[in-house]
Amino acid sequence: MTNGEWMLAQLAIVLPWNIVHRISSIHAGKTHSGPDKVIWGLSNCGEFFVKSAYLGSIEAERSPLWPWRFIWNLKIPQRVIYFLWTLLHEKILTNLHRTVRGMAVESSCPRCNCSIESIDHLLRGCKESIITWEKISKGSTASDVFKGDLKRWLVDNLQSGKLTDDNLPNYLHFSNMLWFLWKWRCNKVFNPNSSTPHSPQLIINKFAKDWMDENFVASSRDVGPSFL
Numbered sequence: 742m743t744n745g746e747w748m749l750a751q752l753a754i755v756l757p758w759n760i761v762h763r764i765s766s767i768h769a770g771k772t773h774s775g776p777d778k779v780i781w782g783l784s785n786c787g788e789f790f791v792k793s794a795y796l797g798s799i800e801a802e803r804s805p806l807w808p809w810r811f812i813w814n815l816k817i818p819q820r821v822i823y824f825l826w827t828l829l830h831e832k833i834l835t836n837l838h839r840t841v842r843g844m845a846v847e848s849s850c851p852r853c854n855c856s857i858e859s860i861d862h863l864l865r866g867c868k869e870s871i872i873t874w875e876k877i878s879k880g881s882t883a884s885d886v887f888k889g890d891l892k893r894w895l896v897d898n899l900q901s902g903k904l905t906d907d908n909l910p911n912y913l914h915f916s917n918m919l920w921f922l923w924k925w926r927c928n929k930v931f932n933p934n935s936s937t938p939h940s941p942q943l944i945i946n947k948f949a950k951d952w953m954d955e956n957f958v959a960s961s962r963d964v965g966p967s968f969l
């Protein structure tokens with residue numbers, strides 16, 4: 742903090758953007774209120790104890806408001822699980838996140854040139870993503886694609902027990918779709934001449950079916966999602 746104002750750019754280097762946003766809404770203090778000092782909020786006396794940090798992290802992971810741990814039990818490709826873990830922790834380096842971390846000067850979307858490429862824009866707001874969702878969804882891959890809270894939307898679709906028209910688990914199709922959207926976006930960054938495939942549904946369907954064939958015997962598929 743300096744001059745009674747939060748140094749948001751510094752905070753953004755070490756904290757997720759949503760946390761920085763919440764901090765910015767807190768009064769930064771009064772002039773003459775003394776020097777700043779660190780107070781640990783998870784202990785009654787304000788001092789740091791490893792035990793309080795451990796208990797705090799356990800409590801956060803068990804929070805019913807954000808039940809992300811179920812992703813480790815999803816029957817989906819391992820690389821997609823790791824991608825989801827990064828995504829759900831808001832660690833995906835979109836251009837907005839790269840900018841607030843001082844890694845880039847442009848926060849704009851590399852696909853549509855919208856001024857801010859946030860995670861929500863990447864997955865649901867970008868016109869290229871919208872076109873891809875429309876091609877692949879057929880009303881079953883993602884519910885209410887462009888509405889509501891982003892995290893709620895992610896969890897609802899990843900915990901869906903529905904099947905797609907091709908009799909594949911909806912959560913498999915959905916999670917693969919998220920991963921491909923990121924993959925194709927990164928391709929665009931490293932190769933500006935590349936573009937989203939004209940038939941993304943064929944690629945994602947094949948990816949899902951190949952993975953199923955490699956990992957499950959067709960006659961004994963038990964692909965229902967299991968949650969903690």
Ligand SMILES: [Zn+2]
Pocket residue numbers: 850851852853854855862866867868869
């Ligand atoms: Zn865009």
